[in-house]
Amino acid sequence: MLFAVRMDVSIPQDMDGKAKAELLANEKAYSQELQRKGEWQSIWRCVGEYANISIFDVSGNERLHEVLWGLPLFPYMTIDITPLAVHPSDVAVG
Numbered sequence: 001m002l003f004a005v006r007m008d009v010s011i012p013q014d015m016d017g018k019a020k021a022e023l024l025a026n027e028k029a030y031s032q033e034l035q036r037k038g039e040w041q042s043i044w045r046c047v048g049e050y051a052n053i054s055i056f057d058v059s060g061n062e063r064l065h066e067v068l069w070g071l072p073l074f075p076y077m078t079i080d081i082t083p084l085a086v087h088p089s090d091v092a093v094g
Contacts, residue, residue: 001060002041002084005068008051011076026072034067055084 011020034040041055058064068079086093 001058001064003056003058003064004082004084005054005056005064006046006051006080007054007071007073008049008078009073009076010050010078011073023072030070030072039063039067 043054
């Protein structure tokens with residue numbers, strides 16, 4: 001199942017620099033492993049914001065929930081999820 005997921009990040013300004021660096025390194029490693037596995041198909045930065053829009057291809061709602069809850073930055077995120085379906089006008093489908 002395909003999902004478009006917008007993730008807005010809000011890390012506390014007073015977070016310790018070392019803790020923040022470790023958190024971001026863990027987030028990068030986690031997300032890149034999911035990308036290599038094909039579950040995290042793409043990630044796009046939202047210009048001028050600490051946010052991204054990502055496309056996930058996972059087995060279902062439960063797997064997406066598991067993936068998102070596993071994000072090291074999850075406690076600092078606001079997430080909006082949109083399930084996707086094939087559009088009949090998509091030339092790649094026909």
